[in-house]
Amino acid sequence: MLNPCADTIGLRYALPVREIPGGAANRCYALGDSLILRIPRDAAAATDLAREAIVIPYAVAAGVPTPPIVEYAGGYMVVTRVPGADAVTAPVAAGFYEAVGEGLAVLHTVTAVPGLDAPAPDDPVALVNAYATGGLIDAATASWLTGWFGRLRRPPLPPVLLHGDVADQNLMAGPDGRFTGFVDWGDARLADPAIDFAKLPLPAADRALRGYLGTPDLGDWPARVLWHHLHWALGRLAHPVPEPGARHWTATPYARLFSIMRFFTAAPGQWTRLLP
Template sequence: MEHTPPEPVLALAHAAARRHHLHPHQVRPLPAGEANHVLALGEHLLLRVPRTPEHAHDLAKEAQLLPLVHAAGLPVPHPVEHHTTPRPHMIQTLLPGHDLHGHHPTTRLLTDLGRHLTHLHHLPTHRLTLTPHQDDTTRPHTLIRRLHHTGHLDPDTAHWLHTWYRHLETHLPPHPPEPALIHGDLTPTNLLTGHDGTLTGIVDWGDAALADPAVDFAKLPPHRLTPVLNGYLTTLSREDDTLTWRARILHHQLTWALARLKDPHPRPDARHWSAPPHSRLLALLRLFTTHPEPTWRALTPPD
């Protein structure tokens, strides 16, 4: 659904259009994002205007890292202009295609996404001064005890969850993984596809961070993970333990799903798949009940 931006944002868009020799009638509002007002300028440019100062910082971060990611061959927008006055905004290239919200991605798209993530997670990051380190400090056993104490979990379920985590922990690496550049918000709404089902864009890099690479798989619906991970692992130059990677990803997915139980309020206006309070838990149920491959089944809790 398109939205009508505030008048100052429209005025900024019309000024940007004139600067690029476009008529104001060629300014077209696009679906609103949580962080930015988004408007198309003609057929090839996109204007993003942050809603808050915090979001302005995220946009500045994108302006710094997108050229690096673009140069690595990932299908991302290329920043054309980034300004801080009269209010922060960025003009970038408009990628073809539509987002995956409400659509079924092809296996080819998901596999290609995995290959691109391999390249992303191995980019040099020493020049990225605005990209924060993200450490997942959630302790799942503490979280389970709190959910039990507050009445969100019964004792038997809490015990079962502790058992599941202890099983996952036997497959985790002995030391924390080296931080890598991650997109941080790989929901279907930030993935673009063409009419032929190919991946045409990875957009909205405001949540990019230096973190455990497995975090990038935690915003994807679990039942879509297998082809993404297959593409990811086949691109690596070394042999990686498939079971270890799945354990790392499942550990994040399950922890985020349980953490959402503390905030059970629905958000009917949000477009991302994990906005409904119980979507993550139901998505894990879907993963383990729709004929998962043996590697996923090996990570279910023991009897």
């Protein structure tokens, strides 16, 4: 049975309503073939949807490939439908992640959004010290990790508008496998632009950076991106609870840590020079 609100909205648009797979935050419905209806599952999701209502017009105005808002009414949002399916479901073509990087380069030209804050970043060294103090790692390992973060540390970049959840479930691929747009802006914020590459597995992040920068020379960006990957991998170890049914690649608690290890067995030279 459809959500009564979805039925009502479908009648108002004079379009058939069909439930489709949604994210953790929103129930999703196709309105005909051209629109998507998103209804938040709880109060926290409603807050995220309100953030999307603020951010999406800025992304659209900048030229970012993302579906514009047709209607936002607090309890729901209607957007245009992006062709294809998300990259978890659909196969992607060569150049897909490079095109994602090109889209992020456009997004990151937005440096201010009224009502959107830039939270202070966390320091991974504090997490390392907490693990050592709590007896989860030994002093030598803590020193080794602190030294690695020291090698990766770079001067902060000015905050820009981030999508905040650049991962396959939020990247759309058309029938030809090409990138067609970003969806789900509930985690958008102003922050370090390298964070937008930290929810992609490192092989995909490497390709996205090449599209973002428009050159095979990635400069300091691998260090900036690896900083966040390593930080978040350590953070996930503090909460090793599986998320059955979740579609993101880090739903299994140790996925990110072992993904880093696998990547560095055959990583491009611009990355292997960052090893401790």
